[in-house]
Amino acid sequence: MLSLLIAVIVTAVVFDFINGFHDAANAIATVVSTGVLPIRxxxxxxxxxxxxxxxxxxxVAKTIASGFADPAVVSQTVVLAALIGAIIWNLITWWYGIPSSSSHALVGGLAGAVTAHAGLHAFRWVALVEKVIVPLVVSPTLGFLIAFFVMIALLWIVRRMRPDFVHKGSRRLQLVSACLMALSHGSNDAQKSMGIITLALLAFMAKGHHTGIPEWVLPHGKANEVPYWVILVCAAAIALGTMAGGKKIIKTMGTKIIRIxxxxxxxxxxxGALTILTASHLGVPVSTTHCINACIMGVGASKRVSAVRWGVAGNIVIAWILTLPLSAAISFVTMVLLRGVG
Structure with a gap:
């Protein structure tokens, strides 16, 4: 069981790295596409x-760890199958340059794996609706509207300023906003991997296999408290993944939706950063990908509706809709194939 737990933790760290690699565009697509900073x-x-x-x-990590399934009915194999499903979907969408949601891939993977392991009743579908489906609609909508009105307000503020002064000033401001966006991405997305590792540790403890394991390794304090080492490892993994970058998705978000x-x-x-930071504070695992894409569409629409390439935007929305069910299906099949392991 310990070896399987280690395998799960390693897979979760790999997912976290891929999450950073896949979602690097969330924070830097606009700052690269506008030429403010070189991609490296x-x-x-x-x-x-x-x-x-x-x-x-x-x-957010606590929501993932105990919000969607009871750790007592989750096995290490379930967590492993959920991670594999999410990783496969992330790699598929990365290959085709589609900015899908790593967060929803992980939750969908968890739903599929838990269902395959213990039946439909074992997964908390109400929590899925409240914590994922509703934010899936609300967070991009809010991001779109906030960006739309922020852009209109900014245009009103700079309406009498010289164009070259506005251009130089906004380039400096964009450095600040890009850093804020990256911070918000880490505050939400890195916590998904923290939560899934914590869930694996809780499931390990529930099965009574933790005897002899140092206390600092396991969740402490409250039942779903995230160990400090998990926080640091996941933070490092997503940071390194982001540094590896993802040029295909950066190109889609930075130029194909609208040239900004x-x-x-x-x-x-x-x-986008304000929307995501609010969600992180509330413990809601939103999609940073959805939020920043919606914000890019919002600033484009504030200029004119035709400025947004709605065909590309439509393809992205289709990917958003397909992420939950397809990642769940992949994890369901993976769980069936892994049945009997651990």
């Missing part, structure tokens, strides 16, 4: 702020 510098800075954001709290100016980039990143 941007991913390095984003990685640092991802790490900082990841160690700012654990509210530094001022628009500042508006999109600031709006």
């Amino acid at each position: 510098t941007a991913v390095f800075i984003a990685g640092i702020f991802n790490f900082v954001g990841a160690v700012t709290g654990t509210a 100016s530094p001022l628009q980039g500042f508006a999109a990143e600031t709006s």
